[in-house]
Amino acid sequence: MADGEFNSEVWTERYRPKKFEDMVGQEEVLKRVKALTNSNNIPHLLFAGPAGTGKSTLALIVVHQLFGESWRENYLELNASDERGIDVVRQKVKDFARTKAIGNVPFKVIFLDEADALTREAQQALRRTMENYTSTCRFILSCNYSSKILDPIQSRCVVFRFQLLEKKDIKRRIDLIARNEGLTITPEAFDVLHESSEGDCRRVINLLQATSSISPNITPDLINTIVARAKPSDIKIVLDYALAGDFNGARGKLLDIMLKESISGQDVIKAIQKEIWTLPIDNSLKVRLTEKTGEIEFRLVEGSDEFIQLESLLASFVLAGEGKSTTLGGV
Amino acid sequence: MINQENMPWCEKHRASCFADVKGQELAIDKVKLFLRSFPKKKSVILYGGPGTGKTSLAYAIAFEMDAEILELNASDLRDKQKIAEIIGPASQQRSLFRKNKIILVDEVDGISGSDRGGLGELLVVIEKTAFPVIITANDIWQQKFGLLRQKAEMVQLKDVDYKVVLTLMDDICRKENIVVSRDILTSIAIKARGDIRAALNDLQILSKMDSPQLIREIGERNKEQSIFAALQYVFKNSKIDDKMTKIYDEVNMPIDEIFLWVEENIPTEYKGEELFKAFEALSKADVFRGRIMRQRHWRFLVYENFFLSGGIAGVKKYNRAGWTSYKKPTRILKIWLQNQRAKKKKTICEKFAKHTHISTKQAMKDWLMIRILLKGDDIRKRLKISDEEIEYLEKPLAV
Numbered sequence: 001m002a003d004g005e006f007n008s009e010v011w012t013e014r015y016r017p018k019k020f021e022d023m024v025g026q027e028e029v030l031k032r033v034k035a036l037t038n039s040n041n042i043p044h045l046l047f048a049g050p051a052g053t054g055k056s057t058l059a060l061i062v063v064h065q066l067f068g069e070s071w072r073e074n075y076l077e078l079n080a081s082d083e084r085g086i087d088v089v090r091q092k093v094k095d096f097a098r099t100k101a102i103g104n105v106p107f108k109v110i111f112l113d114e115a116d117a118l119t120r121e122a123q124q125a126l127r128r129t130m131e132n133y134t135s136t137c138r139f140i141l142s143c144n145y146s147s148k149i150l151d152p153i154q155s156r157c158v159v160f161r162f163q164l165l166e167k168k169d170i171k172r173r174i175d176l177i178a179r180n181e182g183l184t185i186t187p188e189a190f191d192v193l194h195e196s197s198e199g200d201c202r203r204v205i206n207l208l209q210a211t212s213s214i215s216p217n218i219t220p221d222l223i224n225t226i227v228a229r230a231k232p233s234d235i236k237i238v239l240d241y242a243l244a245g246d247f248n249g250a251r252g253k254l255l256d257i258m259l260k261e262s263i264s265g266q267d268v269i270k271a272i273q274k275e276i277w278t279l280p281i282d283n284s285l286k287v288r289l290t291e292k293t294g295e296i297e298f299r300l301v302e303g304s305d306e307f308i309q310l311e312s313l314l315a316s317f318v319l320a321g322e323g324k325s326t327t328l329g330g331v
Numbered sequence: 332m333i334n335q336e337n338m339p340w341c342e343k344h345r346a347s348c349f350a351d352v353k354g355q356e357l358a359i360d361k362v363k364l365f366l367r368s369f370p371k372k373k374s375v376i377l378y379g380g381p382g383t384g385k386t387s388l389a390y391a392i393a394f395e396m397d398a399e400i401l402e403l404n405a406s407d408l409r410d411k412q413k414i415a416e417i418i419g420p421a422s423q424q425r426s427l428f429r430k431n432k433i434i435l436v437d438e439v440d441g442i443s444g445s446d447r448g449g450l451g452e453l454l455v456v457i458e459k460t461a462f463p464v465i466i467t468a469n470d471i472w473q474q475k476f477g478l479l480r481q482k483a484e485m486v487q488l489k490d491v492d493y494k495v496v497l498t499l500m501d502d503i504c505r506k507e508n509i510v511v512s513r514d515i516l517t518s519i520a521i522k523a524r525g526d527i528r529a530a531l532n533d534l535q536i537l538s539k540m541d542s543p544q545l546i547r548e549i550g551e552r553n554k555e556q557s558i559f560a561a562l563q564y565v566f567k568n569s570k571i572d573d574k575m576t577k578i579y580d581e582v583n584m585p586i587d588e589i590f591l592w593v594e595e596n597i598p599t600e601y602k603g604e605e606l607f608k609a610f611e612a613l614s615k616a617d618v619f620r621g622r623i624m625r626q627r628h629w630r631f632l633v634y635e636n637f638f639l640s641g642g643i644a645g646v647k648k649y650n651r652a653g654w655t656s657y658k659k660p661t662r663i664l665k666i667w668l669q670n671q672r673a674k675k676k677k678t679i680c681e682k683f684a685k686h687t688h689i690s691t692k693q694a695m696k697d698w699l700m701i702r703i704l705l706k707g708d709d710i711r712k713r714l715k716i717s718d719e720e721i722e723y724l725e726k727p728l729a730v
Contacts, residue, residue, distance in 0.1 A: 010686060060688070248598050299614055302618045315609075
C-alpha cells in the first residue's frame with residue numbers, strides 16, 4: 001500500500017481467523033472446542049485468559065460452525081463491562097432467548113465478553129438466568145481471570161484456559177498480513193511491534209495497521225512514532241506536581257488525564273504503584289508510599305468515590321515530597 | 332496564563348466607570364460627595380453583600396479620578412510590618428506617573444481584630460494618608476470595626492435588583508454573541524439574589540453547555556450560605572464537640588454534595604501534614620459511604636458523618652482565625668463538560684467496539700490508536716461514521 005492510501009477495513013476484522021485451522025496457538029483448547037462443536041451440542045463454555053489471545057475469535061468460529069449462514073439470528077454478543085447492570089443483561093437475554101433457534105441446532109448462543117466485570121451479585125443473577133434458559137440457550141463467557149467468576153457458574157461451564165500467544169505464533173499472523181497488504185517488516189521491526197504490544201495480538205495488528213498508514217516499509221522508528229502518538233499521558237506528571245508540593249496542580253492534572261483518556265481509578269493506582277520505584281526519593285519513603293498505595297487500592301474497592309481516594313493518595317505524595325516519612329506511617 | 336477565553340465574565344466585563352456600575356446610583360452619588368469633600372474624611376467604606384459591585388465601584392473611582400490603585404488584600408493586612416512598609420510611605424508619596432493615587436483595601440472582613448494588629452495599623456494609615464483609602468467589606472457591623480466606622484464615610488451598596496441584573500446579562504449575551512432564552516435569564520437573575528458575580532458565573536457556565544435545562548443544577552444561592560457556614564465551622568475550629576458532629580444537619584443539601592464541597596476546599600485551608608490527615612479522614616468517610624451503599628447498613632452513617640466533620644476539623648491543633656472564601660466544587664461540572672465534549676468520541680468508540688468485538692470502554696482507552704486507524708473514507712463508510720463524527724475525528728486535538 002502506497003503512502004497516503006487508506007484501508008477500507010480494520011485489520012483485526014479482515015484478518016480475524018474464520019476457521020479453527022486459521023487460529024494460531026492454543027492447540028489443546030482448539031482441539032477440544034472443535035470436537036464439542038462438531039457434535040452440534042455444546043455445553044456452556046468459559047474462556048479464561050489474557051487479552052488478545054483469541055477468546056472472542058474462537059467464540060465467533062464456534063458460532064459460524066454451528067449456524068453457518070444464519071449465525072446472526074442465533075447469536076447475541078454482550079459485553080459485561082459496557083452493560084449498565086445485570087438487569088440490562090437479563091432483559092437482553094430474555095428478549096433474545098424467547099424465540100426458538102432457526103435451523104438444525106436446537107439452541108442459540110450468547111457470548112458474554114468480560115464476564116469478570118460483573119459484581120458477585122450480578123453473577124448470582126446471571127447464574128439463575130443461565131439456568132432458566134438452559135434448554136434454549138448456550139452461554140460462552142469470557143474473562144481474564146477465572147478466579148473472578150463464581151464457583152457455581154464455573155461448575156456449569158466447561159472451562160478453557162488461553163495462554164499468552166507465543167512470539168512465533170504472532171509472527172505467523174503478521175507475516176500473512178504483510179504478504180496480503182504488501183508490507184515489508186524487518187525482524188527488528190517485528191520485535192518492536194511485539195514488545196510494545198505486550199504479546200496482545202489485537203494490539204500488534206492495530207499497531208501494524210496504524211504504522212502502515214505512514215509507509216509500507218515498517219521500521220522500528222516508524223513504529224515508535226506511532227507508539228508515541230498513541231501513548232496516553234504519563235501519570236508521572238501528576239506525581240511530579242505532588243512531590244513538588246503543588247497539590248491542586250496534581251489533582252487538576254489527574255482529573256484531566258482520567259477524563260480525557262477514560263481511565264479508571266484502578267488503572268491510575270496500577271500506574272502509580274509501578275512509578276513509585278523510579279521516583280527521586282528515599283527508599284524508606286518508597287516503602288511507605290507503596291504501603292499507602294496498597295491501602296488506597298483497597299479503599300478504592302470499599303469506598304464509593306474513586307477520585308477522593310486518589311486525592312488522599314496524592315496528599316501523601318505531597319508529604320513525601322517534603323521528606324516526611326514518619327507521619328505517613330499512621331494517622 | 333489567563334486569556335480572554337477562559338477569563339471569568341465578572342472580571343472580563345467589570346465596570347470601568349461610574350456609568351457602568353449598574354443599580355447603585357445612590358451609592359455613586361455618596362461616593363462623589365465623599366471625593367469632593369476629601370480630605371474631610373479620608374476613607375470610604377463600601378459595604379454590601381457579595382457581587383453587589385463594591386470592587387467594581389472602587390475601580391470606577393480610580394478611573395474617574397485618573398488615579399493609580401494600590402491594592403492590598405486581607406493577608407497583606409494581617410502583617411503589621413508589611414502595612415507599615417507599603418501603605419506608610421506609599422500614601423505619603425505622590426505617584427510617579429499619575430497625578431492621583433487611591434489605596435484599596437478589598438474585603439476588610441479578612442482582618443482579625445486581635446492578632447498582630449492589622450486593624451490598628453490601618454487606622455494609623457488612614458490618619459496619615461494623603462490619598463483616599465477605599466475599603467470594601469461584606470459585613471462591617473462587627474464590633475471590632477467600630478473605630479474604623481467612625482473614621483470613614485459609610486456607603487452601602489444594596490443588593491442589585493433582578494431587573495438590573497437581567498439588563499446586564501442581556502448586554503453581556505450580546506457582547507459574547509450567545510443566545511439564551513428569556514425564561515432562563517430571568518431565573519438566573521432571580522436566583523442570584525442581587526449577586527451580579529453569581530449571575531455572571533452561572534451565565535458563563537450555562538453558555539458552555541448544550542442544554543440550558545441544566546439551570547436546575549446551578550442551584551440556589553441560599554443553599555450555599557448554609558454550606559459556607561458549616562465549612563467555616565469545620566475548617567476553623569479544632570474542638571470536636573456535639574455541634575461539630577451535627578454541623579451538616581443544618582445544611583440543606585445531600586451528603587454527597589457536601590463531600591464535594593469539603594473535598595474542593597481542603598487544600599484552601601490545609602497544607603502539608605494537615606492536608607494529608609484531612610484527606611485521610613475524607614477517604615475514611617468515603618469508605619463508610621461505600622459500605623452503606625453496598626450493604627445497606629445505615630448505622631455506618633454515624634462514622635461517615637463523623638469523619639466528614641470532626642475527622643476533618645480535628646487534624647489541626649488550634650482554632651484558626653480569619654475568613655476564607657470557599658470555592659464551589661467544580662469536579663462534577665468538569666466531568667459533565669468533558670462528557671459533552673467527548674460525546675462524539677463515545678459514539679465513534681461504540682461503533683468501533685461493535686465492529687471489532689471489543690468493549691466500548693476498551694475502545695475509549697484505545698482512542699488515540701483508533702483515531703489513526705479511522706483515516707480515509709472507505710473505512711469510515713464501513714463503520715458508518717457520521718459527518719459530525721468525521722468532523723470530530725479531524726479536529727487536531729480531539730481527546
